[in-house]
Amino acid sequence: MRSCFSSFNQRYFCKNTGHIILNPVVVQSTTRFAEPGFAMMLSPLKELLREYRMVLASTSAQRKAIWQQMGINFSALPSSFDEESVQQTAFKTPSDYVCYLANGKASAVVQKLKDERNTGRSIVVGADTVIVAETGIIGKPHTKDKAMETLGYLSGKTHRVITGVAIIVSGDTGVSFDDSFVSTTEVVFSSLSKELIQSYVETGEPLNKAGAYGIQGLGSRLVESITGDYYNVVGFPINQFCERLEALLRTNST
Amino acid sequence: MRSCFSSFNQRYFCKNTGHIILNPVVVQSTTRFAEPGFAMMLSPLKELLREYRMVLASTSAQRKAIWQQMGINFSALPSSFDEESVQQTAFKTPSDYVCYLANGKASAVVQKLKDERNTGRSIVVGADTVIVAETGIIGKPHTKDKAMETLGYLSGKTHRVITGVAIIVSGDTGVSFDDSFVSTTEVVFSSLSKELIQSYVETGEPLNKAGAYGIQGLGSRLVESITGDYYNVVGFPINQFCERLEALLRTNST
Numbered sequence: 001m002r003s004c005f006s007s008f009n010q011r012y013f014c015k016n017t018g019h020i021i022l023n024p025v026v027v028q029s030t031t032r033f034a035e036p037g038f039a040m041m042l043s044p045l046k047e048l049l050r051e052y053r054m055v056l057a058s059t060s061a062q063r064k065a066i067w068q069q070m071g072i073n074f075s076a077l078p079s080s081f082d083e084e085s086v087q088q089t090a091f092k093t094p095s096d097y098v099c100y101l102a103n104g105k106a107s108a109v110v111q112k113l114k115d116e117r118n119t120g121r122s123i124v125v126g127a128d129t130v131i132v133a134e135t136g137i138i139g140k141p142h143t144k145d146k147a148m149e150t151l152g153y154l155s156g157k158t159h160r161v162i163t164g165v166a167i168i169v170s171g172d173t174g175v176s177f178d179d180s181f182v183s184t185t186e187v188v189f190s191s192l193s194k195e196l197i198q199s200y201v202e203t204g205e206p207l208n209k210a211g212a213y214g215i216q217g218l219g220s221r222l223v224e225s226i227t228g229d230y231y232n233v234v235g236f237p238i239n240q241f242c243e244r245l246e247a248l249l250r251t252n253s254t
Numbered sequence: 255m256r257s258c259f260s261s262f263n264q265r266y267f268c269k270n271t272g273h274i275i276l277n278p279v280v281v282q283s284t285t286r287f288a289e290p291g292f293a294m295m296l297s298p299l300k301e302l303l304r305e306y307r308m309v310l311a312s313t314s315a316q317r318k319a320i321w322q323q324m325g326i327n328f329s330a331l332p333s334s335f336d337e338e339s340v341q342q343t344a345f346k347t348p349s350d351y352v353c354y355l356a357n358g359k360a361s362a363v364v365q366k367l368k369d370e371r372n373t374g375r376s377i378v379v380g381a382d383t384v385i386v387a388e389t390g391i392i393g394k395p396h397t398k399d400k401a402m403e404t405l406g407y408l409s410g411k412t413h414r415v416i417t418g419v420a421i422i423v424s425g426d427t428g429v430s431f432d433d434s435f436v437s438t439t440e441v442v443f444s445s446l447s448k449e450l451i452q453s454y455v456e457t458g459e460p461l462n463k464a465g466a467y468g469i470q471g472l473g474s475r476l477v478e479s480i481t482g483d484y485y486n487v488v489g490f491p492i493n494q495f496c497e498r499l500e501a502l503l504r505t506n507s508t
Contacts, residue, residue: 042475043453070475185479190493199297220485220492221296221324225439230484231474238474239444 040071045242048249049123052169057109057126062216062235070238079105079126080112094132095182098164101128103180106166113170122170123245129163129235131211141212147201150212151222156191159211160184161233165241167248177252181244183237185228187215192222294325299496302503303377306423311363311380316470316489324492333380335362348386349436352418355382357434360420367424376424377499383417383489385465395466401455404466405476410445413465414438415487419495421502431506435498437491439482441469446476 041049054074056067064076081104091097106126113122131138133154141147166180205219206212213219215226215233231238295303308328310321318330335358345351360380367376385392387408395401420434459473460466467473469480469487485492 040457040472042457042472043449044447046453066474069471071472190497193298195297199300203294203296215484217323218294218296218325220320221496222493223483224493225482226484227481228479229477230469230480239476239478242475243444 041073042071045246046071048246048253051121053120053122055109055113055122055124057105057124060127060235062214063127066231066234066236066238070242077109077112079108081105081108081126083128088137094130094137094160094162095164095184097137098128098130098162099166099180099182100164102126102164102166106168110168110170119172121172124168124170125241126166126168127163127236129161129210129232131159131161133157133159138211140208140210141206142208144201144207147206147212148197151192151197151200151206152194154189154211154213155197156189158186158188160186161211161228163232163235163237165237165244167241167245169248169252177248179244179248181240183229183232183240185226185230185232187226187233188224189222190224196221295327296325299500300325302500302507305375307374307376309363309367309376309378311359311378314381314489316468317381320485320488320490320492324496331363331366333359333362334366335359335380337382342391348384348391348414348416349418349438351391352382352384352416353420353434353436354418356380356418356420360422364422364424373426375426378422378424379495380420380422381417381490383415383464383486385413385415387411387413392465394462394464395460396462398455398461401460401466402451405446405451405454405460406448408443408465408467409451410443412440412442414440415465415482417486417489417491419491419498421495421499423502423506431502433498433502435494437483437486437494439480439484439486441480441487442478443476444478450475 049072054067054072056063056074056076057079058064059076059078067074081101083101083104086097086101086104088094088097091100103126105128106124109124109126113124134157138150138154138159141150161184163183164180165183166178168178169176200206200213200218200222203218205214205217213222215223215230226233229237229239303326308321308326310317310328310330311333312318313330313332321328335355337355337358340351340355340358342348342351345354357380359382360378363378363380367378388411392404392408392413395404415438417437418434419437420432422432423430454460454467454472454476457472459468459471467476469477469484480487483491483493
């Protein structure tokens with residue numbers, strides 16, 4: 001979806017594209033950061049992150065909820081990265097594609113901070129999630145008819161949810177080091193009756209969601225089992241992220 | 255855990271046992287039911303349940319949250335069933351054990367409704383969840399030392415989460431029909447450092463939780479992957495429950 005802001009399951013009216021997207025985000029000309037706190041965050045990341053501002057390059061409600069659940073003190077900033085200009089077909093695999101998008105989103109926010117002369121250490125994180133079935137990447141439905149079609153196709157089948165995550169750690173003098181990874185979760189759908197699909201689509205939940213469902217909402221009714229990280233299906237693989245971030249900071253600590 | 259009320263991850267002071275349990279529940283001498291609504295519940299269950307009062311024979315905050323997420327209009331009632339009097343060793347498998355407990359919890363609430371002369375159609379659901387590792391069933395830790403020990407043992411290993419669910423459908427003249435089933439999810443823990451475990455235990459989240467973690471909270475940091483239903487790990491396998499309940503009502507509809 002082309003958007004003036006990077007978005008994932010958001011809904012507001014975008015003047016550039018005319019799309020309806022959730023939760024309006026007011027972009028301030030100068031970014032303000034949340035105060036440090038890390039009240040509930042677990043050690044040792046709590047100590048390793050003490051010197052950094054954490055920035056989520058996404059306004060996805062799901063991703064923000066996962067970061068909040070982990071006690072991360074962060075600012076969520078929309079990325080100006082133009083996803084629509086990136087052709088899926090230019091990549092060998094969906095994993096390469098989501099990794100590129102995650103890096104693009106994070107890099108755009110890093111650049112924005114530089115332009116605003118926001119100094120100090122920061123960790124900017126970008127992410128992108130796609131659903132992959134036999135036929136390839138399944139897009140986000142923007143109409144009820146398309147949502148019906150997507151859910152009918154996924155019914156009784158197994159698909160993969162792939163999230164790419166990019167981490168860019170900036171020191172006082174620019175980019176210091178980075179890392180990126182991909183997390184894959186297999187999801188098995190129950191066989192869904194037309195009545196069930198129609199009822200689910202009528203709630204509006206499937207619209208603008210990758211794969212036309214939200215496993216964290218009413219969509220939990222549809223999912224028989226998963227193999228992998230549940231939070232990856234929601235939109236952000238938190239366990240692997242914490243492991244990678246901890247290793248990255250330990251390896252590069254001075 | 256012996257308790258004057260059936261409880262799962264609750265905390266209040268029980269005068270019979272001295273245990274500290276979460277969320278006090280006031281038991282009324284005459285049970286009052288929620289008004290029917292099913293605003294967000296999906297079809298066809300929405301229509302099949304129109305004639306029934308839904309009763310969750312549990313005061314677990316997690317189970318109540320899952321039912322609310324599914325749009326089920328229900329009353330949560332504590333069960334007087336005495337879990338502590340049931341010996342695990344009397345059962346061939348953990349599955350047999352949780353099924354027995356789930357049935358016991360549901361049956362006690364059905365009896366309570368009868369005693370109170372609560373007439374009308376109702377569906378009473380009991381559930382019990384255990385964690386099973388190589389050494390057998392892992393209990394709920396009531397002290398921080400025990401939580402440290404449990405998490406240290408589960409670190410880097412795979413364990414199983416098993417939930418038994420019992421459904422008792424009552425007509426106007428008593429028990430009409432019932433069903434029960436077991437859901438199993440495999441959970442793989444990351445290798446946890448002592449620092450991480452200690453930090454997690456200090457938050458208090460592991461106390462009185464099966465396996466000493468909550469996958470829906472900070473415990474998500476610990477879980478590398480799962481195979482099966484995520485909501486089963488939280489405490490209630492909602493997908494299989496909806497499938498079984500729908501089949502049960504269709505088979506026995508008059």
